[in-house]
Amino acid sequence: MSFFLPKLTTKKDIDEVIKAVAEKVLVLRFGRDDDSVCLQLDEILSKTAHDLSNMASIYIVDVDKAPIYTRYFDISYIPSTVFFFNGQHMKVDYGSPDHTKFVGSFKTKQDFIDLIEVIYRGAMRGKMIVQSPIDPQNIPKYDLLYHGI
Amino acid sequence: MGAYYCAICNQTTFCGKKKHIFGKNHQSRLRVVLLKFTEKVKEARRTLKRPQVEKFDCTQHKQKFWCYCCGLEVERDVTDDNMTVMYGGLLEHMATREHRNSTYKFWWDNKADPKLRDRVLITEEETERFKAEVAKVLESFVEKEDEYIKQQADVIRAQEKHRQEVFQCLLEPNEERELSNGPSSTDPSVEVSVSSQFQSQVSEQQVGSRFDPIIEAPWTLAGRSLTFIGYQDSSSSGNVHTGAVPPWLQEDPLEGPSGAAAQAEIGPSLQEFLKQKEQEKLRKLPPNRVGANFDHSSHTDANWLPSFGRVWNSGRRWQSRHQFRQEEGQKNKQKRKREHATSGSKTTKPAKQAPSSDI
Numbered sequence: 001m002s003f004f005l006p007k008l009t010t011k012k013d014i015d016e017v018i019k020a021v022a023e024k025v026l027v028l029r030f031g032r033d034d035d036s037v038c039l040q041l042d043e044i045l046s047k048t049a050h051d052l053s054n055m056a057s058i059y060i061v062d063v064d065k066a067p068i069y070t071r072y073f074d075i076s077y078i079p080s081t082v083f084f085f086n087g088q089h090m091k092v093d094y095g096s097p098d099h100t101k102f103v104g105s106f107k108t109k110q111d112f113i114d115l116i117e118v119i120y121r122g123a124m125r126g127k128m129i130v131q132s133p134i135d136p137q138n139i140p141k142y143d144l145l146y147h148g149i
Numbered sequence: 150m151g152a153y154y155c156a157i158c159n160q161t162t163f164c165g166k167k168k169h170i171f172g173k174n175h176q177s178r179l180r181v182v183l184l185k186f187t188e189k190v191k192e193a194r195r196t197l198k199r200p201q202v203e204k205f206d207c208t209q210h211k212q213k214f215w216c217y218c219c220g221l222e223v224e225r226d227v228t229d230d231n232m233t234v235m236y237g238g239l240l241e242h243m244a245t246r247e248h249r250n251s252t253y254k255f256w257w258d259n260k261a262d263p264k265l266r267d268r269v270l271i272t273e274e275e276t277e278r279f280k281a282e283v284a285k286v287l288e289s290f291v292e293k294e295d296e297y298i299k300q301q302a303d304v305i306r307a308q309e310k311h312r313q314e315v316f317q318c319l320l321e322p323n324e325e326r327e328l329s330n331g332p333s334s335t336d337p338s339v340e341v342s343v344s345s346q347f348q349s350q351v352s353e354q355q356v357g358s359r360f361d362p363i364i365e366a367p368w369t370l371a372g373r374s375l376t377f378i379g380y381q382d383s384s385s386s387g388n389v390h391t392g393a394v395p396p397w398l399q400e401d402p403l404e405g406p407s408g409a410a411a412q413a414e415i416g417p418s419l420q421e422f423l424k425q426k427e428q429e430k431l432r433k434l435p436p437n438r439v440g441a442n443f444d445h446s447s448h449t450d451a452n453w454l455p456s457f458g459r460v461w462n463s464g465r466r467w468q469s470r471h472q473f474r475q476e477e478g479q480k481n482k483q484k485r486k487r488e489h490a491t492s493g494s495k496t497t498k499p500a501k502q503a504p505s506s507d508i
């Protein structure tokens with residue numbers, strides 16, 4: 001949990017934020033404030049938030065507060081970080097099974113900064129999916145389970 | 150056995166002069182050289198019987214050409230800065246003894262075709278003939294030039310005369326005044342009618358100096374036809390010469406009560422100005438960025454979902470939204486079914502039992 005990053009509690013807030021952030025990357029961290037990995041991630045996010053303020057806006061979302069988005073974004077592991085640009089969802093290929101969000105925490109602040117920069121540049125060029133600059137060793141591993149309908 | 154430089158091939162051979170000259174390379178180059186050379190000479194020969202004389206043109210007539218036989222640069226034409234005899238220089242050079250000697254040498258050294266040799270030489274008889282023709286043509290040329298000059302002079306004289314006549318029309322109404330100004334001025338005005346070059350020049354000078362008083366006279370004459378609207382009295386408010394405030398900067402007498410509104414500020418308000426600044430910034434961004442045409446202020450209802458590419462989907466993104474809504478719908482249906490099932494179980498049982506009894 002960070003005292004500097006703004007929190008969103010309702011779907012309406014999240015909608016407004018997605019629509020309002022213009023020409024910057026929108027970072028939505030889905031997780032719980034008491035989870036240990038979430039705390040690590042939050043620390044990295046809050047420490048880099050000021051430096052990245054021209055490129056990105058970072059928000060914290062509790063997965064229990066907005067269940068519709070938890071289902072819509074298919075969040076099964078926390079923390080999960082979803083990226084938007086001008087209301088459009090940005091996909092990133094990390095070398096992991098799920099390109100739609102970043103699962104887990106970053107190893108260093110620099111990894112996160114690099115990732116934001118790559119997303120920003122890709123978005124400026126009109127790309128909706130970009131290649132992650134983070135070393136695959138530093139990406140947390142998880143199994144993606146398919147829930148049959 | 151030394152190094153021998155062949156000027157035609159632009160190469161140095163070490164095997165010996167004779168060997169190189171019979172080679173294929175040398176002979177082909179030689180042929181090209183001779184062709185070019187003879188072309189130039191052909192042009193010149195055409196003028197042998199009918200020499201061309203033209204007025205001297207400094208850009209064209211001082212051209213030189215390279216004589217391969219002598220290894221010299223020779224001027225093509227002969228000129229005395231007034232007239233030129235085209236190809237005169239070339240023909241003169243070809244007639245000289247030295248050129249004849251060097252031509253023979255060149256032909257022998259390079260083993261060229263002897264039939265072509267005579268084309269490059271010009272005999273003495275030909276030169277004599279050429280000189281006579283040239284003299285005749287020069288005379289006729291000079292005559293023509295003189296005639297042309299005379300024609301030009303006539304044209305100029307006619308123009309001058311026409312101009313004097315025009316001046317006459319202007320002078321006539323003022324001749325009385327001119328006479329009163331002084332008897333000296335009448336003499337040139339009389340001489341004006343005589344059309345001779347020298348006198349017309351003098352009278353032109355006189356007319357030029359007297360032009361100023363003449364100008365005033367016609368204008369005051371024409372002034373009699375204008376309408377007089379009265380003497381403007383601007384002693385109360387002042388006019389442009391006294392340095393008064395111009396009417397368009399003065400307070401408008403009609404604008405009494407509404408003067409306050411006009412005092413309001415002009416230009417965009419602060420809000421609009423800030424908006425304009427934002428728009429300027431946006432214009433600098435690349436136009437093909439993601440979501441460039443995303444309307445940030447659009448009002449969306451409570452069921453709005455952002456464009457998200459779901460995990461197990463491939464294809465268009467709206468499909469994920471669609472699919473999600475479907476799933477949500479199914480979930481709601483399942484929930485409702487369960488509720489129905491618990492509440493309506495008593496009513497279904499008797500319905501089920503009835504048909505079973507028929508079977």
